[in-house]
Amino acid sequence: MQEKILILDFGSQFTQLIARRVRELNIYCEIHPFNHVPAIDDSVKGVILSGSPYSVRQEDALHYDFKTIHGKLPLLGVCYGAQYMAHFGGGEVMASSTREYGRANLDYIKPGNPLFKQIPQHSQVWMSHADTISRIADDYEVIASTETVKVAAYQIKDTQTYGIQFHPEVTHSIDGKQLLQNFLVDICGCTQDWTPDSFVETTVAALREKLGDDKVVLGLSGGVDSSVAAVLLHQAIGKNLHCIFVDNGLLRKDEFESVLESYKHMGLNIKGVDAKQRFYDALSGLSDPEKKRKAIGRVFIEVFDDEAHQVQDVKWLGQGTIYPDVIESVSVKGPSATIKSHHNVGGLPDFMKLKVVEPLNTLFKDEVRRVGKTLKIDDNILGRHPFPGPGLAIRILGEITPEKVAILQEADAIYINNLRSAGVYDKVWQAGAIYLPVQSVGVMGDERTYENVVCLRAVESLDGMTADWCHLPYDLLAKISNEIINNVKGINRVVYDISSKPPATIEWE
Template identity: 80%
Template sequence: MLEKIIILDFGSQYTQLIARRVRELNVYCEIHPFNHIPEITSDVKGVILSGSPFSVRQEDAPQVDLGLFMDKYPVLAVCYGAQYIAQQSGGDVQPSSTREYGRAKLGYVSEQNKLFKNILTESQVWMSHGDTITEVPESFEIIASTDSVRVAAFQVKDTDTYAIQFHPEVTHSTDGKQLLENFLVDICGCKQDWTADAFVESTIANLKSQLGDDKVVLGLSGGVDSSVAAVLLHKAIGTNLHCIFVDNGLLRKDEYEAVLEQYKHMGLNIKGVDAKERFLGQLAGIKDPELKRKAIGRVFIEVFDDAAHEVQDVVWLAQGTIYPDVIESVSVKGPSATIKSHHNVGGLPDFMKLKIVEPLNTLFKDEVRRVGKTLGIADVILGRHPFPGPGLAIRILGDVTAEKVAILQEADAIYINNLKEAGLYDQVWQAGAIFLPVQSVGVMGDERTYENVICLRAVESVDGMTADWCHLPYPVLAKISNEIINKVKGINRVVYDISSKPPATIEWE
């Protein structure tokens, strides 16, 4: 039985980071909104309560029935979670005299406490809260303090319920990983056996059991997620997997041919479908990014359905959905608000009548790559940058035309090729060119021009949930800009995006 940790999300910007840290310690965990608590079964080893942008003192603050898990499972409450337990247990929470945000030092640590094993006084922690726990009930023991926060951590006496006012999941908390490991291993008793090898073995076994002799169709994109999903399924059901690669006319330059060539020696049943004109025709005149996504999703389903009907007796549709897709597509009060629609999440129209199988929907992107490596997938596929499902349509701001696609493909190819030549491609999480809906004045050959602007985007990330812009060398950027302006007709200006996520998203639409 797969043991797991449940993380209840109260809306903190750090919730996904808690999950990442737990996974890094080889313990499986799941994030669930506070108001959609799953049935807590025997495979659950512990519960973590996240922080929140709310104050426990607000009337509309997130509420949860602590009796569902406290005294039954080990609990680690972080920030808002700590304040909530204190308040609900009869303690007092008041606004901080000054907002406590940033680095702090632990001035007192109960070194005998399981949670603080191998963590000493003067350990740096990261605070981010506007309220302070001013009083705790007699049944609580204070197990850590800072100069300004008396109740930096507490334990409910004679129980495995612990709470901390700081954030162990951020790198600024220097012993945060140690604290989480203490909770997971010493308190919850987790075995730390959730690895890529274990995931592959269990997933293939589960797929064999779930799918049996049924036929499955999968839309391959050439990206990491669909490739890893395809190989997992192929190992489970062999030739009963039928892969379809749709050319929507919105791929990178020469990508359709290159992807088909890459898969040629992987033993997959794959069929290519050229549907460029159909997609571009349906996008004509559409400027709104959400309407573009929906149009592309609708046409993709129609094209895919036509191709899938050529395979007799298909029962399942496989998708390369990964965990961030699932998290970002859940909309509840407070946490995990929908950022954008994903046409590979949320079901199919009735006429397809296929069951869904998503072998990667519990994994973050870097975990998908580790699984792919375990499966022996080539680095050229695993190392590819993420590419949006709607393709270049959401990198062309405004309406999409064949001319704009051609211009962007050329500019993007120059950009990506230069990153590879400079040895920078593998250091970047995701890079791409964006066609902006503005024109600017320029001078070429002593003549005035009024042409288009290309924006270059490159970010560093681990799983795409947060990202920072890449500090690419100026000489490389200068070379890329010069080549694009000289070689791509219709472009006379190149700019570089230096925004991070949050507040900006990686894609512009």
């Protein structure tokens, strides 16, 4: 039985970061909404309560009875989680006279406390809260303080229940990883045996048991997630996996042919389907981003269903859904709500009558890549930038036409090829060109032009949840701009997007 840590999400922007830090210690964890907690069995070694945008003093505060765990399993409350246990455990939380946000230093650490093992006095931590714990109950004990926050950390006496007012998961908390290791390894007793090798071994075995001799169809995109999902399923069920790669007319230049070629040596049972015109017909006259997404999703399901029906007795649909997709698609009060409709979670039309198998739905993107390396998948596939499910349809603002797609494909190919030749492609998380519904005046030769604008986007990120714009060299941007304007008919201006996420998103639609 895979041991695990449960992280109960109260809506903090940092909840996924807690999970990532836990997994960096080779410990498996799961995020669950505070109001949808699974049954706690012997596999659960400890529980972490996340932060929250809410205050424990609000009438509509998010409530979870921590006493169901307290005294039975190690428990760590972070920020809101710490305030909640303090406030509803007999203490008091009050609004701070000044918002406690940013760097602070621990000027007191209780000697010998296991949570702070190997953490020096004056260690820098990161605070982010408007409330403060003003009083704790008699059976609570202060185990760390800063100059302005007396109860920076506490322990409920004679138990393994702890609360910390700061965020150990952010890099600004210098010894945050050590604190989490102290809690997870020393206090919870986790063995740190969750590795890519162990994931492959247990997942392939579980897939064999789950699927037996059943047939599975899977839509390949050429991206990291679907490729790794396909190889895992192939190792489990071999030729009973039927892969389908649909050309929706919204792929990058020459991508349909190059993706099919790249899978040839992998032994996958794959069929390519040219459905460009069906997608263009469905998108005709649509400008609204959500309507475009839904049209693409509808036609993809229709095309995929047509192809799946040509496979006799298929029972399962394989998907490359990863963990952030699952988390973002959980819509409850507090934790992450659905932002866009393109995640491949949330059910299938009844007419498909297929059960779903998602071998990667517990992994973050970088974990998927590490599993892919263990599976010896080609670096050209593992290193590919993420590409949106609706493809270039959400990088062409406004109505889609084959002419616009062709223009954007050419501009995008020049952009990506230059990133590769300059040796910066692998340093960028995601890059792409966006076709703007804007025309501008230009001069080419002796002629005045009135043509379109392309925007270049490149971001750095770990998992796509947050992202910073890339500071590409000016001479590289100048070279790309010149090549696009000189070689792509219909474009006379190139701009560069310097927005970060948040507040912007990576894609424009």
